[in-house]
């Protein structure tokens with residue numbers, strides 16, 4: 434019965450207006466359309482498919498809410514006007530309203546009962562007004578409200594009970610106000626809240642109880658406040674929280690085990706604070722953390738076990754601190770680490786092994802530009818067994834004293850010509866077990882001190898020796914298992930290998946404990962052209978190169 438009536442209405446409306454916008458007054462006076470007249474000076478549209486009436490009254494210089502808004506309205510735009518206040522019962526007849534936008538409308542006062550009757554309301558936008566206060570129970574009957582925007586107003590405080598009745602609220606934005614302190618129980622009426630934004634206020638203190646009832650919360654943004662410290666037990670109940678933003682505060686201390694109980698936390702941003710010390714159990718229990726940002730603090734040193742629980746950490750930002758030394762084994766458990774930034778610190782001393790231990794056998798796929806640039810004294814950089822695919826200019830910037838660079842068993846496809854430019858002192862370079870197809874002479878030219886070069890097991894077809902100069906220091910060159918194309922381009926390498934048989938050895942022999950000699954070959958086997966395929970470059974007859 435009811436369905437039929439709705440259908441008739443919709444058809445009548447369609448005949449009059451179709452789905453075209455309709456200016457006020459254009460609708461014929463008709464009993465069926467009476468309840469849907471478009472209020473002047475607004476603009477209405479009706480979606481026949483889902484019988485949805487939208488009314489747009491944005492930026493019309495309105496000073497009061499139009500009185501003749503049809504009951505059927507589902508979406509109502511009133512933003513950008515000049516209402517100053519919302520009187521009681523303004524929307525009392527709009528029980529079908531789902532979306533109400535009142536942002537930027539100069540509101541300074543919302544009277545008690547202003548939202549009375551909006552039982553179906555789902556989203557309410559009140560941001561960018563001049564609200565300073567809201568009375569308790571103001572949203573009391575909005576039991577379907579899911580999203581509430583109160584950001585960019587002038588709230589200096591919130592009354593307890595202001596969110597009473599919002600048992601289905603998912604999203605609450607209180608950011609960009611002037612909140613200094615919040616009542617202990619202000620969020621206790623929001624058991625289903627998923628996301629809470631408190632960014633850019635003046636909060637300087639978080640009470641123990643404040644977040645106790647937010648057991649469904651997934652994201653909490655406290656950035657840009659004036660928090661001085663993080664006490665224990667504040668976040669204990671947030672067991673489903675995945676992202677916690679605390680950046681741009683004045684935090685100088687985080688209590689030991691402050692994040693205990695946060696079993697789902699994946700993202701923790703503490704950058705741009707005043708932290709000087711991290712304790713061994715600062716991050717205790719954060720076993721699901723993927724991203725930890727600690728950049729732009731004043732951290733002076735890292736203790737060995739600070740990160741031990743973070744076995745799933747992928748990104749660790751420690752740039753712009755005052756770190757002077759890296760503790761041995763400090764990064765030991767970080768087996769999933771992909772990004773580590775230590776830029777802009779004061780690292781002078783690298784204890785033997787500090788880096789060797791943590792970078793080898795990681796899953797590092799990206800080295801951020803300049804991220805190692807404080808490591809001026811680093812001698813060894815062991816990135817073996819990671820997932821690097823390319824080396825770009827500046828990734829190794831600052832490593833002017835580096836002597837050993839181990840990059841074997843990555844997935845390197847490309848090394849940019851400037852990548853090794855900073856490495857003036859490099860004597861040992863291992864590029865074996867990668868996917869390199871070319872290695873331009875340019876790439877190696879800066880390495881005038883190179884003594885050991887290993888390019889075994891790549892996909893190289895050719896290799897220039899021009900970069901070696903007249904009296905090279907090179908003492909060992911390993912070339913085995915590539916796709917050598919023994920044409921004229923390899924003649925230089927052939928001549929060099931024949932003239933320096935102790936540099937390009939054919940094999941080495943080592944004797945194991947059982948007295949069985951083990952050979953390690955350095956065959957430069959030609960894959961092309963067909964007539965020399967399978968021969969070692971050094972055994973290809975001179976005549977093959979006669980036309981070069």
Ligand SMILES: *[C@@H]1O[C@H](CO)[C@@H](O)[C@H](O)[C@H]1NC(C)=O
Pocket residue numbers: 492493494
């Ligand atoms: C609103 O008022 C301003 C200035 O008083 C005027 O420039 C603007 O055209 C008006 N807008 C509308 C939609 O009437």
Ligand SMILES: *[C@@H]1O[C@H](CO)[C@@H](O)[C@H](O)[C@H]1NC(C)=O
Pocket residue numbers: 496515539
């Ligand atoms: C809003 O309306 C008041 C008068 O009700 C007026 O004084 C004020 O200038 C208006 N503001 C804007 C931005 O139009």
Ligand SMILES: *[C@@H]1O[C@H](CO)[C@@H](O)[C@H](O)[C@H]1NC(C)=O
Pocket residue numbers: 500501502522523524525526
């Ligand atoms: C609400 O509807 C009643 C009749 O049901 C009417 O008297 C009243 O004026 C309406 N109020 C508004 C604000 O439209």
Ligand SMILES: *[C@@H]1O[C@H](CO)[C@@H](O)[C@H](O)[C@H]1NC(C)=O
Pocket residue numbers: 842843865866867868890
């Ligand atoms: C050659 O390198 C690839 C890629 O790193 C690796 O998977 C493979 O095991 C290596 N082969 C040998 C014989 O070392």
Ligand SMILES: *[C@@H]1O[C@H](CO)[C@@H](O)[C@H](O)[C@H]1NC(C)=O
Pocket residue numbers: 894895918920921922
């Ligand atoms: C020799 O082979 C390399 C690799 O396949 C190729 O790039 C180059 O053009 C060839 N050079 C000559 C002179 O044929």
Ligand SMILES: *[C@@H]1O[C@H](CO)[C@@H](O)[C@H](O)[C@H]1NC(C)=O
Pocket residue numbers: 954956
């Ligand atoms: C390398 O060449 C030697 C002969 O000089 C041969 O015995 C050996 O099997 C070759 N090794 C490989 C891996 O091709």
